[in-house]
Amino acid sequence: MKPKRTIHQVFAIAKTDFLGITRNRTAIFFTLLFPLFFLIIIGFTFGSQSTGETSRIHAGIVNLDEKMVDVNGTVSQNNTIGDAFVQALKDTNFTVYEYGAYGDKDSNGTAAYDISRGQIKIAIVIPENFTEALSFQYIDSLGMPIPTKIKLDLYTDPSDPTGSIIAQQSILGFISGFIKHYQEIAINQLPESFQDYAEVLANPVTISTSEADVSGRQLRWIDYLVPGTLGLVLLWSGLNHASVAIAGERTKGTFQRMVIAPVSPITVLAGKVISCLAIVYLSAIIMLATGILLFQANLYWNIPAIVLSIFLGALSSIGIGLIISSLAKNVEAADAITVLISVPLQFFIGAFFPLSIMPEPAQIFGEALPFTKLVYAMQDIMTKNLPFEAVIPEILYMSISGVILFTLGIITYRLSLKRL
Amino acid sequence: MNLSDIEVDSVTKRFGDIVAVDSVSINVARGELFGLLGPNGAGKSTLTKMLCGIMSPTSGAIKVGGYNIHKNPMKVKELLGVVPQDIVLYDYLNARENLAFFGKLYGLSGDKLRNRTEELLKITQLDEKAVKRHISTYSGGMKRRVNIAVALLHEPQVMLLDEPTVGLDPKNKLALWKIIKTLHKEGKTIVLTTHMMDEAEELCNQVAIMDKGNIIALGNPRQLIKKVKMENTITVVPTKITPKLMEVVKKVSGVKKSYKAYDENEKIETLKIITERAEDILPDIVSGISSVGIKILSVELSRVTLEDVFILLTGRSLTEEEEQS
Numbered sequence: 001m002k003p004k005r006t007i008h009q010v011f012a013i014a015k016t017d018f019l020g021i022t023r024n025r026t027a028i029f030f031t032l033l034f035p036l037f038f039l040i041i042i043g044f045t046f047g048s049q050s051t052g053e054t055s056r057i058h059a060g061i062v063n064l065d066e067k068m069v070d071v072n073g074t075v076s077q078n079n080t081i082g083d084a085f086v087q088a089l090k091d092t093n094f095t096v097y098e099y100g101a102y103g104d105k106d107s108n109g110t111a112a113y114d115i116s117r118g119q120i121k122i123a124i125v126i127p128e129n130f131t132e133a134l135s136f137q138y139i140d141s142l143g144m145p146i147p148t149k150i151k152l153d154l155y156t157d158p159s160d161p162t163g164s165i166i167a168q169q170s171i172l173g174f175i176s177g178f179i180k181h182y183q184e185i186a187i188n189q190l191p192e193s194f195q196d197y198a199e200v201l202a203n204p205v206t207i208s209t210s211e212a213d214v215s216g217r218q219l220r221w222i223d224y225l226v227p228g229t230l231g232l233v234l235l236w237s238g239l240n241h242a243s244v245a246i247a248g249e250r251t252k253g254t255f256q257r258m259v260i261a262p263v264s265p266i267t268v269l270a271g272k273v274i275s276c277l278a279i280v281y282l283s284a285i286i287m288l289a290t291g292i293l294l295f296q297a298n299l300y301w302n303i304p305a306i307v308l309s310i311f312l313g314a315l316s317s318i319g320i321g322l323i324i325s326s327l328a329k330n331v332e333a334a335d336a337i338t339v340l341i342s343v344p345l346q347f348f349i350g351a352f353f354p355l356s357i358m359p360e361p362a363q364i365f366g367e368a369l370p371f372t373k374l375v376y377a378m379q380d381i382m383t384k385n386l387p388f389e390a391v392i393p394e395i396l397y398m399s400i401s402g403v404i405l406f407t408l409g410i411i412t413y414r415l416s417l418k419r420l
Numbered sequence: 421m422n423l424s425d426i427e428v429d430s431v432t433k434r435f436g437d438i439v440a441v442d443s444v445s446i447n448v449a450r451g452e453l454f455g456l457l458g459p460n461g462a463g464k465s466t467l468t469k470m471l472c473g474i475m476s477p478t479s480g481a482i483k484v485g486g487y488n489i490h491k492n493p494m495k496v497k498e499l500l501g502v503v504p505q506d507i508v509l510y511d512y513l514n515a516r517e518n519l520a521f522f523g524k525l526y527g528l529s530g531d532k533l534r535n536r537t538e539e540l541l542k543i544t545q546l547d548e549k550a551v552k553r554h555i556s557t558y559s560g561g562m563k564r565r566v567n568i569a570v571a572l573l574h575e576p577q578v579m580l581l582d583e584p585t586v587g588l589d590p591k592n593k594l595a596l597w598k599i600i601k602t603l604h605k606e607g608k609t610i611v612l613t614t615h616m617m618d619e620a621e622e623l624c625n626q627v628a629i630m631d632k633g634n635i636i637a638l639g640n641p642r643q644l645i646k647k648v649k650m651e652n653t654i655t656v657v658p659t660k661i662t663p664k665l666m667e668v669v670k671k672v673s674g675v676k677k678s679y680k681a682y683d684e685n686e687k688i689e690t691l692k693i694i695t696e697r698a699e700d701i702l703p704d705i706v707s708g709i710s711s712v713g714i715k716i717l718s719v720e721l722s723r724v725t726l727e728d729v730f731i732l733l734t735g736r737s738l739t740e741e742e743e744q745s
Contacts (some may be wrong), residue, residue: 005527012524016510023512023554253508257570260472261525262497 009263013271017245018278031241032283035232036290042352043222043295057167058095060111060123061086062102065130071137081131085178089124092174099123102155115157121167125153134182162357219383223298226291227378228351230284230310231371234317235342235349237283238276242321245272246413247334265417269410273318280314281307300385306378312395313374315402322409326416350375370401423450424483425578425609426471431480433466433633440466442633443480448611448626450577453604455624455641456613457726462630464613465505468582471611472502484578498526501576505583505613507563508570511556515546515566518555519573526574540569543599561592568599578609585619590685597623616684617726629730636733644729653728654693654702655681657717658709661689668708669693674701677731694728 021027065082068075090096102125103110111123127150132138136145154171156164183202187195246269249255258268291297321338328334347353348366355366366372377394380386426448433441441463448454456464469475470482473489473496482489485499509518519537523529528536541551544565555563564584571579581600585593600623604610614620620627621641629637629644637644658665661680669678669691677694695701698721709716 002527008524008527008529012521016513016521020510020512252510253504253506254510256474257502257504257508257522258525259474260497260500260502261522262494262527263525 006264006267009267010271010274013258013263013268014274014278017272017275020248021241021279031237031279032286034240035229035236035283036286038232038346038352039226039229039287039290040294042225043291057122057170058097058120059089059167059171060097060099060114060120061089062099062111062123062125064128065126067128069129069132071129071132072139076132076137078131078135078137081134081182082126085126085130088178088181089174094170094174102153111155115155118157118160121157121160121163122171123155124171125155127151127153220298222291222295223383224379225351226288226295226297226299227382228349228375229287229291230378231313231349231351231375232346233280233283233287233310234313234371234374235346238280238314238317239321239324239342240338241279242272242276242318242409243324243328243334243338244331245276246322246325246416247328248331250416251331259417265414269322269413276318276321277311277314280310280317284310299382302381302388305381305388305391309374309377309381309391309395309398312398312402313370316370316398316405319402319405319407319409322406323412326409326412345369345371348372370398370405373397373401424448425450425452425485426454426611427481427483428467428471429481429483431467431470431477431482433463433470433475434478439633441470441477444630444633444635446628446635446638448609450609451604451607452626453600453610453612453624455620455627456611456630457615457617457620457627457730458630459615461632463633464615464630465582466633467630468580468611468613471580472500473497498574499577501571501574501579503568503571503579503581503584505586507555507560507567509555509563509566512554514554515541515544515551515558515569518566519569522570523573528573536573536575540572543572544569560587561589561595564588564592564596565599568596572603576608578611579603580611580613582613583615584612585614585616593619617730621726627726629726629733631730631734637729641726644726652695652698653722653725654695654698654705655720655722656691656693656705656709657688657719658691659715659717661691662712662714664712665691665709665714668712669705672701672704672708675705679731681727692728694732 021031063079063082063086066077066079068077070076086096086098097111097114097120099109099111099114101107101110102123103112105112105116107113111120111125114120115123127133129148130150133148133150136148138146138148140146152175154168156168158164180203187198187202190198246255249258249268255268259265288299292299320341324334324337324341328337348355348358348362349369349371350366355363355372358366373394377391377398380391380394381388424447426446428444428446430443430445431441432439432443444463444467446454456467458464466475470477471484471489473493476490484496487495487499489496510521513521516537519540520533523533523537544562546562546565550558550562555566558566568581568584584600585596588596597619600610600612604623612620612624624641626639627637627641627644628635666678666680669675674695674697675693676696679692681690681692682688683690693705702719702721706716706719
């Protein structure tokens with residue numbers, strides 16, 4: 001076989017295959033634009049948020065502090081601290097809904113009613129004597145203040161455990177801050193010589209929490225999301241196209257016509273693989289360009305590492321695609337199998353949601369996928385600006401899985417030639 | 421001595437217990453237009469696939485242009501031009517792009533590819549506007565012509581045409597026959613697979629009739645017809661064909677065989693009666709049909725065709741075979 005002729009054949013097959021995508025609107029959508037569709041939807045929904053955003057937490061508050069209570073035998077109506085609590089909650093940027101009563105799930109206008117309808121994730125009930133207790137208005141017969149503890153009631157939505165846990169943790173954090181502020185005011189009321197002791201008793205341990213510097217700048221969700229979507233590119237552009245590449249030709253009969261010509265089946269395969277890689281890189285460029293131009297994603301660029309990682313990840317997706325393409329009876333069957341595989345897989349690769357929020361078996365499964373490794377590698381390089389050495393474990397994993405899956409793809413492809 | 425371009429020597433192909441091609445031997449001389457006939461499932465497609473080299477025989481040997489197909493597959497592929505039964509073109513490319521793509525597969529490039537593409541576009545008789553349109557917008561006849569042109573790109577010595585006129589209207593069918601005759605005149609060796617006996621009679625100078633994996637007749641179409649020693653066929657078009665009618669006709673003295681057939685041109689069912697003395701038995705046939713209360717729309721006496729030869733050899737009509745398959 002003449003090498004020059006073989007190279008011409010490979011590129012002719014690759015070019016024709018590539019034109020098959022670019023001249024077919026349905027193929028353009030499913031192969032190139034489907035991952036973009038996800039990026040745009042999720043980018044517009046969450047992309048601009050930083051990790052400490054609380055406005056998405058909808059909290060209800062029932063402030064009973066404004067009601068009249070019996071204090072030392074006289075009626076008192078003092079809601080100063082309760083109002084301050086509500087205002088502080090609003091200032092902390094929670095989305096706050098105020099109610100007159102906690103009520104029940106059937107009473108419209110109450111906090112319980114809105115929890116049952118998913119309007120709020122958590123409700124805080126401030127007791128009637130909130131201000132009176134915290135300002136030491138309860139006194140004994142000698143006129144000495146009676147220490148009176150107050151209790152805040154929190155109600156969460158059991159139908160959304162994840163959302164409720166996030167809301168509960170955020171509200172507990174807020175309450176902790178509010179109590180600390182109250183303690184400072186109370187301690188300042190004490191004689192100066194007792195203030196230091198009281199300070200230690202009130203706060204024996206102080207905690208300082210801040211976001212670690214992982215990239216040298218303030219990160220937004222979109223900065224993680226955009227590199228992560230390259231994992232989707234492997235699923236939708238790589239796997240999807242590779243799975244129909246041979247099956248489509250076989251169904252149309254063009255595959256038979258190619259191998260009737262003086263073209264070896266490996267030449268056909270090489271052309272198809274080049275076309276798949278071109279589509280994967282084109283799709284990756286579209287995703288990254290959209291992330292930068294539309295969402296102003298702030299990314300770091302180590303081009304050789306990015307190109308290499310995508311190539312190694314693509315070997316796995318093309319390998320799986322070849323297996324499907326070779327085993328499927330026709331292009332429709334190949335298409336159906338690919339959708340069955342890639343739709344669920346995209347939720348396990350850590351592109352949209354961190355694997356850490358998933359059940360353990362799902363985490364183990366997700367961690368085993370080469371596409372997840374590409375997502376990690378891309379986030380490490382493009383978001384955290386880590387050096388190439390930091391992603392060597394991911395690179396090695398993708399190399400091994402890529403070689404295994406691609407080899408299996410070639411074996412299945414060769415076996416399928418017997419079915420012509 | 422005639423030089424053979426295709427030599428099929430005791431070729432058998434088995435799929436498990438099924439014998440698709442059973443020890444078939446054929447020699448096709450250089451410049452011959454050879455017809456491979458038979459109903460669906462006769463083994464024609466399997467034999468054609470083995471001739472193309474995309475399927476290996478279980479036993480036996482095939483040579484094309486003197487080269488063994490399994491020892492020199494690339495050499496054989498360069499000698500062969502194959503026109504598949506289905507339209508095998510890229511819908512999203514235009515005629516010129518399709519020809520250029522397949523030309524590159526056959527090793528053509530540069531000016532040679534451009535010149536050959538333009539030459540073949542003339543054969544397809546497509547105007548410049550049509551040439552620039554995607555194949556998906558073409559009529560069946562236009563697609564068929566491009567389908568043939570692709571097989572001619574590398575100027576092959578041997579051509580395999582697999583049912584090239586299936587689904588074409590009479591006008592396009594005649595146009596394609598003209599192209600096949602031109603190729604034959606140019607000295608190409610052509611193997612034409614067809615189940616249309618009229619096509620084989622019109623085009624081929626040698627035919628092999630296949631049935632159930634075997635060759636049941638081989639030779640010149642005229643000689644085959646002479647061999648069966650029949651003079652003619654009566655074709656009757658009744659208002660309907662019932663089992664009772666078939667029974668009555670079968671019992672008429674002098675009727676050698678009778679069967680239902682479908683006239684593809686007229687799109688009607690006909691009753692064919694094979695006999696050695698058509699004129700003598702015609703009155704008995706007419707009265708027999710009338711006796712079962714069925715009217716006759718037309719009666720025609722015709723010469724024996726290859727289809728009649730097939731029926732005589734197998735006891736079945738091609739139409740019956742296709743209905744069953």
